[in-house]
Amino acid sequence: MPEQNSNKNEWPLWEVFIRSKAGLDHKHAGSLHAIDAQMAIENARDVYTRRMEGVSIWVVESKHVHASDPDSSGAMFDPANDKIYRHPTFYDLPDELTHM
Amino acid sequence: MKNRILYTLQLADNALIYGHRLSEWCGHGPVLEQDIALTNISLDFLGQARGFYQHAANLFNALPLAEKQGMFLSVALEEKVKKGENIDEDDLAYLRDGWDFRNLLITEQPNGDWATTVARAFYFDTFNHLYYTQLQKSNDLQLAAVAEKSLKEVTYHKRWSSEWVIRLGDGTQESHEKMQAALNDLWPFTGEMFRMTDVEQEMADGKTGVDAAALHSQWKQDIVSIIDEATLQLPEGTRLQDGGKDVRHSEHLGYILAELQFIQRAYPGMEW
Numbered sequence: 001m002p003e004q005n006s007n008k009n010e011w012p013l014w015e016v017f018i019r020s021k022a023g024l025d026h027k028h029a030g031s032l033h034a035i036d037a038q039m040a041i042e043n044a045r046d047v048y049t050r051r052m053e054g055v056s057i058w059v060v061e062s063k064h065v066h067a068s069d070p071d072s073s074g075a076m077f078d079p080a081n082d083k084i085y086r087h088p089t090f091y092d093l094p095d096e097l098t099h100m
Numbered sequence: 101m102k103n104r105i106l107y108t109l110q111l112a113d114n115a116l117i118y119g120h121r122l123s124e125w126c127g128h129g130p131v132l133e134q135d136i137a138l139t140n141i142s143l144d145f146l147g148q149a150r151g152f153y154q155h156a157a158n159l160f161n162a163l164p165l166a167e168k169q170g171m172f173l174s175v176a177l178e179e180k181v182k183k184g185e186n187i188d189e190d191d192l193a194y195l196r197d198g199w200d201f202r203n204l205l206i207t208e209q210p211n212g213d214w215a216t217t218v219a220r221a222f223y224f225d226t227f228n229h230l231y232y233t234q235l236q237k238s239n240d241l242q243l244a245a246v247a248e249k250s251l252k253e254v255t256y257h258k259r260w261s262s263e264w265v266i267r268l269g270d271g272t273q274e275s276h277e278k279m280q281a282a283l284n285d286l287w288p289f290t291g292e293m294f295r296m297t298d299v300e301q302e303m304a305d306g307k308t309g310v311d312a313a314a315l316h317s318q319w320k321q322d323i324v325s326i327i328d329e330a331t332l333q334l335p336e337g338t339r340l341q342d343g344g345k346d347v348r349h350s351e352h353l354g355y356i357l358a359e360l361q362f363i364q365r366a367y368p369g370m371e372w
Contacts, residue, residue, distance in 0.1 A: 011131065032132075032133050033131060033132075033133060034133065035267070039263070039267075042137070042259075042260065042263075043133035043136075044135075045127065046136050046137040046140050047133055050136075050140060061274075068233065087227050097311070
């Protein structure tokens with residue numbers, strides 16, 4: 001993402017990822033401002049885990065996140081539309097198997 | 101038993117008054133994230149205050165009537181006692197007057213600028229961390245339980261305020277000067293934390309309370325290590341402000357109670 005120059009006094013932006021419980025993966029929770037990584041983790045603790053949402057926090061400065069170009073989303077994602085055979089929906093699963 | 105109640109109230113009042121002070125930052129923090137951080141910390145203290153007030157109320161309700169009378173100067177509370185009603189945590193928070201409050205003077209000092217709030221937190225959090233560590237060993241199991249629960253919170257508070265002292269002290273010229281000025285301004289209020297009242301001495305001797313005087317050297321060592329890292333100077337001077345624990349307060353407490361207690365005084369028993 002490009003650097004924001006609108007307000008030079010503003011603290012850098014960070015993206016926050018929270019693991020809600022052991023064994024699950026970290027999920028993007030939102031973003032916040034902080035001076036450094038340590039403050040970002042503590043701010044994330046205060047902003048995003050007040051209601052026991054997490055057991056682990058990752059932060060990464062937003063400028064280090066590289067994103068796909070929305071203008072090329074057609075070429076990027078549409079070709080997957082008609083490839084239903086890529087979904088594993090043609091297998092018979094036992095009833096006891098959940099979370100698939 | 102009376103002194104155990106007064107001792108418990110001192111712990112409760114510290115948490116309530118300091119928590120209320122921090123709550124005044126709500127909506128006024130320098131950035132959203134720190135606004136929420138302070139609100140969280142404020143709520144931690146409110147929770148601690150509740151634990152202590154509930155315990156104090158239970159101890160008080162168990163007293164014979166003769167011993168209950170005259171313990172509090174507040175008329176509203178005395179009325180309840182006369183009628184033979186039990187009191188609860190809310191009564192102790194909302195119906196006592198300033199001359200029944202036993203909080204440390206440092207907890208009622210105004211928020212001032214950000215550096216002042218940080219300096220006050222730094223002195224008090226470092227103290228609380230040592231204090232609750234000891235209070236966990238109290239032979240009063242309720243006090244020990246509240247201390248144990250609170251210690252995790254306080255450990256985070258100490259980290260929060262210490263990091264801000266370092267960040268501001270070792271920051272710009274301006275932040276360094278403001279942080280030093282705030283440390284100097286609040287220094288005279290630190291002595292009271294370690295001066296033992298008769299009530300505290302009795303509680304410490306009976307293994308119920310903490311010997312606060314014995315914590316002083318460790319407290320000083322802890323704050324010096326942070327102050328050094330922050331390139332700041334330990335304030336000097338030994339003329340210390342004192343009196344909160346003996347119910348002699350600065351002018352600030354009255355204003356705090358006026359705001360904190362107004363609703364319950366004007367509309368007794370109101371809930372929402």
